[in-house]
Amino acid sequence: MKAAIRYEYCTPDLLEIARAPLPGLGDDEILVKVKATTVNRTDCGVLTGKPWAIRLFIGLFEPVRPVTGTDFAGIVVDKGKNVDQFEIGDHAYGFFDEGLSSHAEYVAVSTKKAVLKKPENVTFEQAAASLEGAHYAFYFLKDxxxxxxxxxxxxxxxxxxxxxxxxxxxxxxxxxxxxxxxxxxxxxxxxxxxxxxxxxxxxxxxxxxxxxxxxxxxxxxxxxxxxxxxxxxxxxxxxxxxxxxxxxxxxxxxxxxxxxxxxFALPYSIKRSMKFIHELVLNGEFVPLIDRRYRFEDIEKAYYYVLSGQKKGNVIITFD
Ligand SMILES: NC(=O)c1ccc[n+]([C@@H]2O[C@H](COP(=O)([O-])OP(=O)(O)OC[C@H]3O[C@@H](n4cnc5c(N)ncnc54)[C@H](OP(=O)(O)O)[C@@H]3O)[C@@H](O)[C@H]2O)c1
Structure with a gap:
């Protein structure tokens, strides 16, 4: 599969689109063909390792996960033997602020993480865009x-x-x-x-x-x-x-x-914020604002745009 890879914290020009093996599948994991993902402010931190505090979670000296990406929406194409909440062919979406390696054609995700069936009333792009900013918004309002x-x-x-x-x-x-x-x-x-x-x-x-x-x-x-x-x-x-x-x-x-x-909020359980977001998306009460779309091959440009601080809502990466 194609994936966005770097082995050191770096700027977007050093992120490479390269061939990588399909991720191995754990017993509790689903393998998802990614239809849409975003480049968001959390991704910028995960790519560059800045601010430094983020390295406590994603790798002190080098990134634990060479493939970038924190969110996805896509189609389940395989599942581990313990997975009963998803079937092959289901549409899923999810987010993890420490990285999911979802800037790739396929992602393996533990079903113990914040991953749910995509609401049918939204597109893959809208589903991917409904997670990162909304997760933080939930925690800023929660108390x-x-x-x-x-x-x-x-x-x-x-x-x-x-x-x-x-x-x-x-x-x-x-x-x-x-x-x-x-x-x-x-x-x-x-x-x-x-x-x-x-x-x-x-x-x-x-x-x-x-x-x-x-x-x-x-x-x-x-x-x-x-x-x-x-x-x-x-x-x-x-x-x-x-x-x-x-x-x-x-x-x-x-x-x-x-x-x-x-x-000052410290976001923690993404499962909790995602439950709230999921309900609002299902009810049509939350429709994420989408700005530009970039082809996966142009992910470097997407990162530079997001780093410019000018994005309006969310920036989408597509694979088709
Ligand atoms: N505490 C946390 O856990 C946490 C987590 C994630 C992000 N953050 C931080 O939260 C901030 C927002 O993140 P985000 O993802 O929502 O950012 P974002 O989507 O990148 O925000 C950019 C948007 O802000 C607007 N903007 C910039 N300066 C403005 C100003 N002075 N007045 C009004 N609008 C302005 C821009 O509009 P124009 O182009 O029109 O200026 C643009 O639409 C970032 O600083 C990020 O580092 C904190």
Whole structure:
């Protein structure tokens, strides 16, 4: 099969499309012919080994898995002897943030991981795109006590995380104000945003409104700048550590802080987030935003585009 391979942490130009043997199949595993996968921000970390902390999970000095890729949607073509939840021919999808080696024509995945039958109401591309950003979005929202009518401001509504968050909040009937560039204002309104701030025309930190939550989904602001936007017991959330890792530090200090607080999420069980995502996809309540599609042979270009920080939602890799 063809696979995207590297033996050291590297930049996208050093990732090679090469021939590799089909992955061996364990008793608890399914072998999937990959129909669609994505290049996402987690993949960029897995490829480059940056930030360094990621190496604690994927290999300290060199990547444990030479083949990149963290998500997939495809067709089950073989299964191990202990697998009873999938049949050959089933459509499956899954995600693992430490790597699945899914940037390849075939992937072997343990059914003990976050892998489910693909909902029939979505394409392979939509299924693959519904996982990475949505997984993090789930954990950023998980411990908030959201009530219908609460107000939240999301900075960065066209990112994979920000866009999934916007759609999840509609499920909770939360009132969302969101930022994005001019071209996407109408798209985000159609996805349920009450108000969209065009960040090319207006600085969201200067608006004269207050929110129960401010979620910086692109990590471009700070608690200090967003504090005036928060109600007296409002909560600031960021998807980034902050320039001096201040966000997790503030979050640790928050139980001792009166008034406005900071929350920093540490995502853990992907099975748990995927269960939630799966239900919303089935109900048609979450339709992932898809940006560009690249042929597998052009995966280097896809990585550079994602690393540019400009992708809108998700970038798809196709094999056909
Ligand atoms: N904490 C965690 O566990 C975790 C996990 C994954 C990712 N992350 C981090 O979370 C962040 C978001 O990830 P993602 O995958 O959602 O990113 P992404 O999809 O790559 O986000 C890019 C999008 O953000 C928009 N954007 C950039 N700057 C903006 C600004 N100042 N205002 C409004 N929109 C802006 C871009 O639009 P324009 O092109 O129009 O600017 C683009 O559509 C990244 O910084 C990533 O490193 C954290």
């Amino acid at each position: 908030l006590k959201l009530n219908a009518g609460d107000r939240i401001l999301i900075n960065g509504g066209t990112g994979a995380i920000g866009n999934a968050t916007l759609q999840f909040l509609k499920h909770f009937k939360v009132r969302v104000t969101v930022t994005c560039e001019t071209e996407f204002v109408e798209v985000l309104k159609s996805q349920g945003a009450e108000r969209v701030i065009d960040y090319q025309k207006e600085d969201f930190t200067t608006i004269n409104e207050q929110f129960d939550y401010v979620f910086d989904a692109v990590g471009k602001s700070t608690f200090k700048k967003c504090k005036p936007l928060l109600k007296s017991k409002g909560i600031y959330i960021s998807s980034e550590l902050g320039e001096n890792w201040q966000n997790p530090i503030f979050a640790l200090l928050s139980p001792f802080m009166a008034g406005k607080k900071v929350k």
